[in-house]
Amino acid sequence: MARSRRVVIRMCVGCRRRRPTSELIRLAAYDGDVHLRAGHGRGAWLCSDSRRCAEETFRGGRLSKALRIPIPPARLARLKDSFGV
Template structure:
């Protein structure tokens, strides 16, 4: 048998872009907004329809100003929906590490 035929195939991970910051990431790291009957709303699960993605872990992407380019006049309502649905997000590990390093630096400087 051919060695290539026995090699496992890489798993396909779909990528999407955030409409606010234009960052590309795996689809699982986004919130999906779907347009049905002329109105944009948060959608869970997979369904058909016009969709847009925003970063799930970045509340700055939910700001009205950043959403206005993609959603126009509906941006304020969407921003409010996203903020209400996810009022507090846990800090990401990289953000937590940066905060810890900054606090250590402040403590070290205060001791001198």
Template sequence: MDQPVRTCVGCRRRSSQSELIRLVARPGTVEVLVDRRRSLPGRGAYVHPDPACTELAVRRRAIGRALRLEGVDPTQVSDLLASLTDPQQASPTWSGSGGTA
């Protein structure tokens, strides 16, 4: 069976879903979380775990647009994505169960 294909909101390249990080908004807020298990409800935004892609996604404010949210804090998203690409700064949302902190 083929893997689902998604588009990275940073570089806009298509990749298999397993190669991308899924981001969702915490219900009722504009806080962005990592959905490690890809099981949280709601719209998802996908980004490569490459610092260049994550920086581009934050700079273009593409994550908020993909999640259809206004008021997403670019600093929170930037910090979250930086912690994913730097193992020394492991975020609880990345290592936690299902992306909930």
């Protein structure tokens, strides 16, 4: 009997929808900075196919709240550029 693979579900910080991790991008906080697609540290998830989700994530401190760290404006601007927001 073949075992089925478990699908891991996470919630997008922007739209608050639950999706499989294969459809999301992980942002992680460690060493006092935010890293894309990092493997360790406190994480937040963002829809990979939605610009609206990225806009919502970077507005109003949602990312900072999800990662539980203050994000400097310069670093936030670089993250926005990497998502095309």
